[in-house]
Amino acid sequence: MLVLHGVWAGDGVALWAEDSGAVPGGPGPDPSAHPFAVTAAALRAAAAAVDAPGAAAAAERWLRLRLPATAGRPLPSPELGGGPAEGSAELREWRAPALVVRAPDAVRLLAALDGAVAAGPVPGPGLRHLAAVRRFAGRLASAGRLLPVPVDGGPPRWRPVLTGVDARHAAGLVAALRAVGRAHVAADADGRAGRLVFEALGALLDADVRARLGPLAGRLDRAVPAADRDSGRGRRLRDWYRQAHRPRERARLVVRLREPEPADEPGAAEAWRVEFWVRSGDDPSLQLPLRELWLGSGAAWLPDDVEETVLRELHRAARHYPAVRGALRDLAPDGIGMGTGGAYAFVRDVAPRLASAGFDVVLPHWAAGGSALGLKLTVRERPAAGGGSGIGAEELVDFSFEAVLGDTVLDVTELAELARLKQPLARLRGRWVRADPAHLRAALDFLRRRGRGRARREEAVRMAVAAEAAPGLPVAEVDADGELGALLSGAAERRLAPMRTPDGFDGTLRPYQERGAAWLRFLGGLGLGAILADDMGLGKTVQLLAVLADERAERTPGPTLLVCPVSLVGNWQREAAKFTPKLRVHVHHGPDRPHGNALARLLGETDLVVTTYGVVLRDAGELAAMPWHRVVCDEAQAVKNSDARQTRAVRALPAEARIALTGTPVENDLDELWSIMEFANPGLLGPAAAFRRGIADRVERDADSPDGRAGAALLRRLTGPFILRRVKTDRSIISDLPEKQEMRTWCTLTPEQAQLYKATVDDMTERLGDAEGMRRKGLVLATMARLKQICNHPAQFLGDGSALAGRSGKLDRLEGLLAEALAQGDRALCFTQYTAFGDRLAPYLAARLGREVLWLHGGTPRPRREEMMRRFQEADEPMVFLLSLKAAGTGLNLTAANHVVHIDRWWNPAVEDQATDRAFRIGQRRDVQVRKLICVGTLEERVDEMIERKRALAGSVVGTGEEWLTELSTADLREVLRLAPEAVAG
Known part of the structure; x- marks a missing residue:
């Protein structure tokens, strides 16, 4: 890693850099040379990595730096892992190659650093501080808080006027300057920071203003002799600058869709209207309809050329919305009338085009969010026979679906009326709603066929997390009670009582392991599969063994089959013997492993069977015929290839519950996540081809696009209840792990x-x-x-x-x-x-x-x-x-x-x-x-x-x-x- 430092050197930013890979040797010809500093050539390459303007032509210079040192070497900067100076450290002078970037280029250099990518050199604290000074200078220049100050023998220099909050901000910058930012100055520390900050602020402000003025800056320098620059002339020059750089955009065109008033007679045509307004470029709250503008109504905020501005903008809008051309035939264009179909086309097609072209478009609240037709699923648990807890996949639950439009629940009568109208826009309960007629018909058909009923718990879960209950009909809301409600709300892991260290478990579970074991037990009780995706080293093995010990303290549910790579067989033997010595463990591996009736008899006396993926592939038919209570895949990325024979053999193993243990649920692409989820909860994500087409392609193609973000959110919703992932760097999970x-x-x-x-x-x-x-x-x-x-x-x-x-x-x-x-x-x-x-x-x-x-x-x-x-x-x-x-x-x-x-x-x-x-x-x-x-x-x-x-x-x-x-x-x-x-x- 390379750290790029910067100090203000009077006339510009002096750059120098440290390299994390540098290994200093013994004393060289110049013992004062900084052993970690890079050469001037490497420095130019580092500056080029952040597109630093002027770096190629920057002058080379040797800097003298006073830095903490110990054992004859300077301490590395904190960005390279160097800690604070210990008692034996002392300030010592070092020499380092540097490039001096003059003030005009320094403004652009520091701006480029604000947008630098993570793969480039890391800016040091001094350079980051100078970037903050540059931002402050830019704000002062934009606000016109400045004055030209005479300079003997040269052009005037623009300097900041610091009062009130600006003065406090400048004082904060002085206080924030760290030692490395003033290490090259051999004066006392207290005065040096203030002088450096104000020198840099003045030079960067002057360079910023001159860049804004362009060629005019030179003409002003020549037009105002230094001897005549009294305070009055300076203030007038400052006022001219403020006036010349006031925001040019004093008015903007606004396109607004207005809903019709309720018709006086049933069946009358609805009169929608697109209206044209003008608003202030400085204060968006100041707006005026063009109808009033053409009648002579005006306001102090309207510029003199407002009529010319809005007509020019209307002609530009006509290129994206041809109907505006008809309005422009009027002497005083103020809007466009239309019916309901035209209003829907405007919302669906025209408004996005105008917004992309830079126009302000105002839509009714129902139109801004798009179609919100979906389904609400309600699930209620049924009391178990005999008053038991009712936990188990075989238990039935009651479910019902309702249509929802936005935040409104529709009854079947209302849904049928909306479907009959066959209009994308319609009035419902006194307000306009937007819904696709095809989706309305699909929702009505779905509710008539499957509006309510009973289902097994695992089937209810699949309905709740499915992307769509029917084509075009997402499950927008779920209302479930009991354990299912906790699972589907995402609160199961938080609301579950942590599993106390069970009898037969020799050891102490950490708090996050107690919560993880309780979550595994909870999903298993519902007959659902789980993916425990904790980071490597957080103890997935221990959490599973705790679950086995806990359930066997109450009953003997049947054997658990654990499938792992051959290299981990011995590890599972040792861990089980260490933490659960009472657990009956059998290693099913090697040429002498039992088969047929011998294996069946052995399973009746075994709690945990440890085998390998290779054995499962070779003995697929025999192992699939055994009565497994649970199947566990350790290092479950071994089943990430859904088409592999090994993966198909593992998925064919029958079990009441399934658990996948993996630190990397996704290694290369989302098809791997589908394959692991298909093992844990078969059918949950649908067929592989549909998953790839409907979700994976959207997420992987462009994760930062709106469609990609929506796909990622959908995928989290589908898989979230079944994946528990904690990372070692999360201090709320584990606080005693080092960095x-x-x-x-x-x-x-x-x-x-x-x-x-x-x-x-x-x-x-x-x-x-x-x-x-x-x-x-x-x-x-x-x-x-x-x-x-x-x-x-x-x-x-x-x-x-x-x-x-x-x-x-x-x-x-x-x-x-x-x-x-x-x-x-x-x-x-x-x-x-x-x-x-x-x-x-x-x-x-x-x-x-x-x-x-x-x-x-x-x-x-x-x-x-x-x-x-x-x-x-x-x-x-x-x-x-x-x-x-x-x-x-x-x-x-x-x-x-x-x-x-x-x-x-x-x-x-x-x-x-x-x-x-x-x-x-x-x-x-x-x-x-x-x-x-x-x-x-x-x-x-x-x-x-x-x-x-x-x-x-x-x-x-x-x-x-x-x-x-x-x-x-x-x-x-x-x-x-x-x-x-x-x-x-x-």
Whole structure:
């Protein structure tokens, strides 16, 4: 990470920067040089990243900075993880390269920083403070609170007039200036802050005003000699400026739809009218109908040219609403008359076009929100036979539907009358309503067919959360009582009494685990499936075991089948033995597992059966014939591919209740969420194709559009009652977990890497000329894989077993990071996706670091795997653990590490997050530093930027992995894969 600092240097903003990846060496030729400061060339690149005007031509300068230091080195800024200066810290002078951006360009630079994207350099506190000063200067210039001040031998300078609230704001800016913003001045601290702030404010205000005046600023400077600039002339010049920069827009056209008055005679035509009004550009509350304007009625706020303005605007409106042309034939146009059909067309088609063109459109309140016809579902629980609680999926509930229009409930008679009229606009109970005639007929037909009845609990839930009860008829409101009401209102998790630590459970549940276990028990009692999507490390295993112990304290409901990856079988055995020693556990795995009658007899004496996805696939028919009380999928992303044979086999297992445990319910796209939900609650989201077409495409296509936001809200409503997700960074959930600091560490290529990289891209470009279809996709993906290997190390790409030392910028940076961590007595996890590279990397790092490097991959036997985990956790010395990303993404607790390094990026951030959570989980006592090594100027940097823009969907969706790259044009591909000049060291 790069932090961009800024200080006011008298005539402009002096920029300097710190790099989080910098590893200072010993004393150099200039011991006062700041060891973390970047070079002037790197500084220009950082400024270019935020489109800083004038950065290319900015003068270079060496700044002298007084900064806190300890042990002969400056403390990193807080943005780089530096803490407050400790007792041993002292102020010391350092020199750093800087670029000075003059005041006119500085105004635009600071404005650009306000809109900078997160992927760019991080602005430091001094630069953020200067941006606040720039905003204040802009407000003063807009309000005309300024005066020109004479300057000997030069043009006047515009300076602020600070009184009242402006003076208090300026004093606040002085108080807010932190030490780093005045570190380059060698005066006393009290006076320095005020002088710096007012110098910067005056210079930025002058530059802002001159930019607004344009060429006129120079003419004014020449026209008013310095000797004649007395206070009277200055005030007159200020008054001229205020008058010249008053808002130009003194009047605006308003288009307003007026409802007709009730007709005197039944059946008379309704007279709707679009009226033209004019309103003040400064005060929107001042409005006047054009009818009165043409009659000579006016007001003080109307400008002299108001008639010309509104006629010009009416002609512009006619381009979007042709009916205005007819009104313009009148001498005094004031509106357009129409019938009910015309009014509906205006609301549906014309009003959106006029609003998009910049006109003010005023609609009745019923029209602004669109059609609101929907259904209200009422569900009432029936008393259980014998006075019991009635909890269970088999219990019946009473349900009824009613039509609702906005906030009005319609009876069948009213609905039938509206449907008979076949009008999109109609009067109902004395007011106008809007509803599609086809939807009215559909609602009437639905209520006559299925207006009320009885249903099982799970069927009632599906009706309540369905997107539509019938085509075009959403379930707009649900009124349910009892447990169903708590579930459907979203209040179940809050209202449920937390599960107290049950008998037979050896341990203490945290408060959020008590609530999670109670929620699992609650949904299971309703016969509904649950997705427990807590972050990795929050204890999903413990919550499930607590539920099993709790229900077996009262009765023996039957066996629970738990399906998990083979790497987690031993973990479930150990956790069950630790927390629920009375639970009867059977591991159904291996060649000696029982079958047929032997398995059936065993289930009668077992509470929990632990098996693997592979066994379920092989023994699908036999396991589907067993009487399971509950089926649980751990690491449920294993069933994210709905068409896979493994997924179909798991979904075919019958059970009274189902639970999916996963820290990442969505890894790549929303089809995965559908697949997991289809396991937990079959049929809830409808068929996969309809879900993709109706919801997923809307959300993934443009999450920030109104349609995308509406789709996301609908999806949350459909799935919300069945998904419980808590994250480790939520302090209301868990307050004793330390911080996680994620950062990118930039690496450069060696000349050998750069040569191989360029040759590979050139080869791909040449071969793409005649490649199409799958051949083209295969070529692109193969090239990507080669480039990623080159970024790691030439020897990995060449596969020739050649030496590793001195040939890879990324490997050099990795060595430096690990050496620093070991020197501090820390332990580190390193993840790579390449097993063959790890085989060479582990002994190389061990030799370079002088310590054993543990190496775990998919081929590591389970006993060896568990021995390495134990050694790493229990060692009392610094250690490095190298792990294969795929083999170590789940089932490992490695909280002894407080450093995590991702050597090569996996383009799915959810997979990286799972790996990071091997260290960042319950039991971790120290802050965890997570570094992702990225070769600057290469494919790694460009794809990283694109992935960061795709993280918004469900917190971790990145489209469809790498497939999107294969669809780019050849020119786009070359741009993505090209080698930037800054990528090569030296």
